[in-house]
Amino acid sequence: MNPVNYLYLAALLFTIGATGVLIRRNAIVVFMCVELMLNACNLAFVTFSRMHGNLDGQIIAFFTMVVAAAEVVVGLAIIVSLFRSRHSASVDDASLMKL
Amino acid sequence: MSPQLAAYTTSTGEAVQFWMLGTVAVLGALCTVFMRRAVHSALCLAGTMIVLAIFYLANGAYFLGIVQVVVYTGAIMMLFLFVVMLVGVTAADSLKETIKGQRWLALLCGVGFGVLLLAGIGNASLTEFGGLAQANANGNVEGLAALIFTKYVFAFEITGALLITAAVGAMVLTHRERTERAKTQRELAAERVRDGRQLPPLPAPGVYARHNAVDIAGLLPDGTPSELTVSRTLRERGQIRDVSNEALNDLRALEQRSEERLERTPGEPADLTRRTEEASK
Numbered sequence: 001m002n003p004v005n006y007l008y009l010a011a012l013l014f015t016i017g018a019t020g021v022l023i024r025r026n027a028i029v030v031f032m033c034v035e036l037m038l039n040a041c042n043l044a045f046v047t048f049s050r051m052h053g054n055l056d057g058q059i060i061a062f063f064t065m066v067v068a069a070a071e072v073v074v075g076l077a078i079i080v081s082l083f084r085s086r087h088s089a090s091v092d093d094a095s096l097m098k099l
Numbered sequence: 100m101s102p103q104l105a106a107y108t109t110s111t112g113e114a115v116q117f118w119m120l121g122t123v124a125v126l127g128a129l130c131t132v133f134m135r136r137a138v139h140s141a142l143c144l145a146g147t148m149i150v151l152a153i154f155y156l157a158n159g160a161y162f163l164g165i166v167q168v169v170v171y172t173g174a175i176m177m178l179f180l181f182v183v184m185l186v187g188v189t190a191a192d193s194l195k196e197t198i199k200g201q202r203w204l205a206l207l208c209g210v211g212f213g214v215l216l217l218a219g220i221g222n223a224s225l226t227e228f229g230g231l232a233q234a235n236a237n238g239n240v241e242g243l244a245a246l247i248f249t250k251y252v253f254a255f256e257i258t259g260a261l262l263i264t265a266a267v268g269a270m271v272l273t274h275r276e277r278t279e280r281a282k283t284q285r286e287l288a289a290e291r292v293r294d295g296r297q298l299p300p301l302p303a304p305g306v307y308a309r310h311n312a313v314d315i316a317g318l319l320p321d322g323t324p325s326e327l328t329v330s331r332t333l334r335e336r337g338q339i340r341d342v343s344n345e346a347l348n349d350l351r352a353l354e355q356r357s358e359e360r361l362e363r364t365p366g367e368p369a370d371l372t373r374r375t376e377e378a379s380k
Contacts, residue, residue, distance in 0.1 A: 001108060001109050001113065001114030001117055001118075002108060002109075003108075003109055003158075003228055004220065004225050005117060005121075006117070006154065006158065007220050007225075008217060008220060009117075009121050009124065009125070009154075011213065011216040011217050011220055012125060012128075012213065012217070013124065013125070013128050013147070014216065015209055015210075015212055015213030015216060016125070016128040016129060016131075016132055016209075017128065017132075018209055018212060019132060019205060019206060019208075019209030019210075020131065020132035022205035022208060022209060023132065023202055023205050023206065023209075024132065026137055028137050028140075028141075028179065028182060028183055028186065029131075029132075029137055029140050031179075032131055032137075032140055032141060032144050032179060033131065033132060035144065035171075035175065036128055036131060036144060036147065039147070039148060039151050039171070042151070042155075042163075042167075043151055043154060043155070046154075046155050046158045046160045046163060047158060049158070049159075049160065049231070050158045050159055050160075050228070050229070050230060050231050051225065051227075051228050051229060052229055053229025053230060053231060053233060053234055054229075054234050055231075055234050055235075055239075055242045055243055055246055056246065056250075058160045058162070058163055058239075058243060059243060059246050059247060059251055061160070061163055062162075062163060062166070062243070062247075063251075063254060063258060065163075065166060065167070065170055065171070066258050066261070066262065067258075067261065068171075068175070069170060069174070069175060069262075069265075070261050070262055070264075070265035071265075072175050072178060072179075073178070073265045073266065073268075073269045074265050074268045074269055074272070076178060076179070076182045076269075077268065077269040077272035077273045078272060079182060079186065080182060080185060080186060080272075080273055081272050081273060083185075083186045084275075089186050092197050
């Protein structure tokens with residue numbers, strides 16, 4: 001097997017995640033799809049690290065994980081406070097600015 | 100086979116692992132997107148992340164593989180499940196489209212984007228694959244540590260600042276400042292009397308002697324189930340079991356069986372309804 005297949009898998013997962021972000025309207029599921037995209041990027045980074053024979057790709061993937069953890073904490077806090085104020089987790093309901 | 104080519108292809112074991120677990124990963128990702136309930140999505144995503152952890156291990160990123168399991172599936176997905184339990188139990192995804200044709204356009208965009216990405220990778224000239232044997236010679240964790248604390252030390256410091264900011268931000272966002280004094284129990288009781296709402300405790304669920312589960316509405320004297328007896332969460336989810344007709348149905352089945360046993364002609368409908376009416380009295 002050619003290790004490039006890992007890159008194809010990463011691209012596929014990223015595409016599925018991006019489609020999910022566009023399709024779903026539950027804010028939590030949208031958030032999970034963003035996580036899926038981040039994970040796909042990490043897989044690509046790790047594969048590139050193996051391709052080039054140095055560890056820089058893995059370092060970037062590690063930083064991505066740290067940033068993802070921070071992002072999840074803040075994002076879920078926003079979703080919880082949104083749910084408290086309007087009793088819905090649907091991203092379509094948050095359209096107060098719309099005429 | 101030249102050494103260059105030998106480094107370029109992986110072992111058969113890794114190939115088998117890739118094709119089997121890759122299928123699982125893609126299926127998990129698809130389920131994450133297409134499952135109706137957020138809990139199922141979260142579980143499918145956790146499965147995909149575990150598969151990705153195995154792929155990291157296979158690619159020589161031993162530290163990242165373990166961190167993926169501990170941080171992603173252990174911490175982040177559990178945080179997701181907490182919030183789903185907090186928020187999403189009643190929030191079923193509505194299927195009504197607010198923008199006409201948005202779903203199909205989104206699918207089309209997704210497929211187009213995927214084709215573009217895959218074609219880009221296919222066209223790239225990825226001819227050499229180094230392998231991590233040399234970089235991992237002194238151990239993967241040691242190699243990563245050497246890089247983090249020399250070349251990437253500033254990024255590492257900034258990450259610390261980011262984590263502190265995130266922790267403070269989460270606390271500020273979820274903290275609710277109390278703007279008025281909390282009502283005492285006496286004031287709450289007085290308010291209830293003034294409003295004329297339900298004064299005694301709410302009636303208990305369950306039909307005693309037959310069922311006492313909390314999802315079964317208690318019956319009123321006339322035999323109709325009372326919604327008041329079941330908890331609000333179950334009511335909103337529509338998970339109330341109705342057993343008010345069960346006794347009559349049992350009786351009807353019994354009648355039918357006894358008539359079959361006695362080889363009578365199926366009883367006259369008037370007779371049956373009269374008897375069931377008697378039983379329900």
